[in-house]
Amino acid sequence: MAGKIDENIVFYGHLSELYQLAKEGKIKTGLQGSHTRPCKFWTATKILSGIRNSIVITHGPSGCAYGVKKAYKLTNSRNSGSPYEPVISTNMDEEKVIHGGEGELKGAILEVDSKYRPDIIFIAASCATGIIGDNIDAIVDGLRSKVSARLMTLHCEGFAGEYRSGFDLVFKQITKLMDAPTAELKKQLERSVNIVGGKMGPERTEVDTDVKELVRLLEQMGVGVNSIIAGNCSLEELKRAPSVAVNCTLCLDIGYAIGTEMLNEFGTPLNSTILPYGISATEKWIKGASKYLGMENEAEALIQKEYSHIKEEFEEARKKLVDKIAIIEGHDAIKCLSIAHMLERDFGMRAVIYNFHPWNTGARETSIDYLLETGLDPEILITKGTLAFGKYESMKQTEEELLDFIGGFDKDSVVYFGSSLSFPSIPVVDLNAIMNRPRFGYRGALKVAKCINTALEYSFRKRSALFKKIVFPEKSGLASAGSMTSKLGSELPDCTVYAERRRGKCMMN
Numbered sequence: 001m002a003g004k005i006d007e008n009i010v011f012y013g014h015l016s017e018l019y020q021l022a023k024e025g026k027i028k029t030g031l032q033g034s035h036t037r038p039c040k041f042w043t044a045t046k047i048l049s050g051i052r053n054s055i056v057i058t059h060g061p062s063g064c065a066y067g068v069k070k071a072y073k074l075t076n077s078r079n080s081g082s083p084y085e086p087v088i089s090t091n092m093d094e095e096k097v098i099h100g101g102e103g104e105l106k107g108a109i110l111e112v113d114s115k116y117r118p119d120i121i122f123i124a125a126s127c128a129t130g131i132i133g134d135n136i137d138a139i140v141d142g143l144r145s146k147v148s149a150r151l152m153t154l155h156c157e158g159f160a161g162e163y164r165s166g167f168d169l170v171f172k173q174i175t176k177l178m179d180a181p182t183a184e185l186k187k188q189l190e191r192s193v194n195i196v197g198g199k200m201g202p203e204r205t206e207v208d209t210d211v212k213e214l215v216r217l218l219e220q221m222g223v224g225v226n227s228i229i230a231g232n233c234s235l236e237e238l239k240r241a242p243s244v245a246v247n248c249t250l251c252l253d254i255g256y257a258i259g260t261e262m263l264n265e266f267g268t269p270l271n272s273t274i275l276p277y278g279i280s281a282t283e284k285w286i287k288g289a290s291k292y293l294g295m296e297n298e299a300e301a302l303i304q305k306e307y308s309h310i311k312e313e314f315e316e317a318r319k320k321l322v323d324k325i326a327i328i329e330g331h332d333a334i335k336c337l338s339i340a341h342m343l344e345r346d347f348g349m350r351a352v353i354y355n356f357h358p359w360n361t362g363a364r365e366t367s368i369d370y371l372l373e374t375g376l377d378p379e380i381l382i383t384k385g386t387l388a389f390g391k392y393e394s395m396k397q398t399e400e401e402l403l404d405f406i407g408g409f410d411k412d413s414v415v416y417f418g419s420s421l422s423f424p425s426i427p428v429v430d431l432n433a434i435m436n437r438p439r440f441g442y443r444g445a446l447k448v449a450k451c452i453n454t455a456l457e458y459s460f461r462k463r464s465a466l467f468k469k470i471v472f473p474e475k476s477g478l479a480s481a482g483s484m485t486s487k488l489g490s491e492l493p494d495c496t497v498y499a500e501r502r503r504g505k506c507m508m509n
Helices: 004-008 015-023 040-048 062-080 094-099 102-116 127-132 136-146 163-177 183-188 210-220 235-243 252-266 278-293 296-319 333-345 365-373 396-408 441-457 465-471 486-491
Strands: 009-014 054-059 087-089 120-125 150-154 192-196 224-229 246-249 325-329 350-354 379-383 414-417
Touching: 004 009, 009 015, 015 365, 015 379, 040 054, 040 062, 040 120, 040 163, 054 062, 054 102, 062 087, 094 127, 102 120, 102 136, 120 136, 136 150, 150 163, 163 235, 163 252, 183 235, 192 210, 192 252, 210 224, 210 278, 210 296, 210 441, 224 235, 235 252, 246 252, 246 278, 252 365, 278 296, 278 333, 278 441, 296 441, 325 333, 325 396, 333 350, 333 365, 333 414, 379 396, 396 414, 414 441
Parallel strands: 054 087, 054 120, 120 150, 192 224, 192 246, 325 350, 325 414, 350 379
Antiparallel strands: 009 379
């Protein structure tokens, strides 16, 4: 690299080097205000929305409930055709913020139990109630004998922690809904697993999703899936969850919280791997589970069978990918690390992760440790745009810095793994735009290999100059769905609008 790009580089080296610099405080790890993640309340209620026949009472202003309802519950229902489960608010106003809203909360719990008869009522504390100190626990404890639903309070005030803490809080709390293992139930579930770390709720009925592919692989091996936690799981599934043979993490970071809690509390074994993109990661996932199931032979037979189905096409596709370079958009930390693992281990490619925010070295410590322990240490390139004002995953500055970086590369040997809203001078592979999923497992590995080869094959075709002007308007440093006409923004394929990142648009993993 030389010239202008040198001036724009914040860091260029390996993940292990970045990790060490962050630990020593030698590189900026704080997020800009424009980069902020959802609050603790938001992520906590996201997990709660994946528990079936439950109702969330948001104790606070009505706007908090609106966000949960619109982003999660309504989207889940629309995608899957599942019944809509209301999100209730105690609707605290200026007066209640001064005098307290304990009476409103008590009335809401009694009304929800009488009207909807849910299995569980979750009471989620908002910033307002956390600040004034409403005694939510005392109210709930006083009502337990008066309602039929299970009651659970969650102190997930948005100001009380960063977004990751909301996931961890709920996953640890819901273990309190679980029953201790019994010999009878363990015998019944000796060939069953839980998939932990899900956060989607009901899945799309018309899409062959990644989670469905993992379930298919397990069932092909002769293994049952007791529950996907918390991906449309029920109270009954949660109660018997500790008695399965093993918990298998979906997302290593998010699944690790509930997995370790169940291990410590109930002794339920934990099988932890990164997202099973590609053959190597999928085999680790399957073999890790089989060890606790006592089904190593069945796992080996499954691996051979699944690979035989794709072998000829995959090996032919792989030949064309060895030693090619992949620049991976780094704003989705978990995904980019898993993709780098797949591209290097399975395809023999060189992976460079572009604009992996240094903040992720703390937030994604579990996955980074795992990756480094496997011997993989991908290259990381961070430019100034990552730390600048604006959405760093899709803004004009980072787009121009990317163009400077790849200026000397041959477009026939380099691909960009990222958003369709990026316009590098090399082929783009947008995994979120693969509508005929899955992307996990053996079928997923073949699909990704084919996508890369197709992108390289059609590298001579230029992207739309008009569309680029719409995404990156003149005299604007940002890209967002707001920069498009409402008609164009709504008619884009579901998973191409990264700048907005809404459920139902591009949150598919």
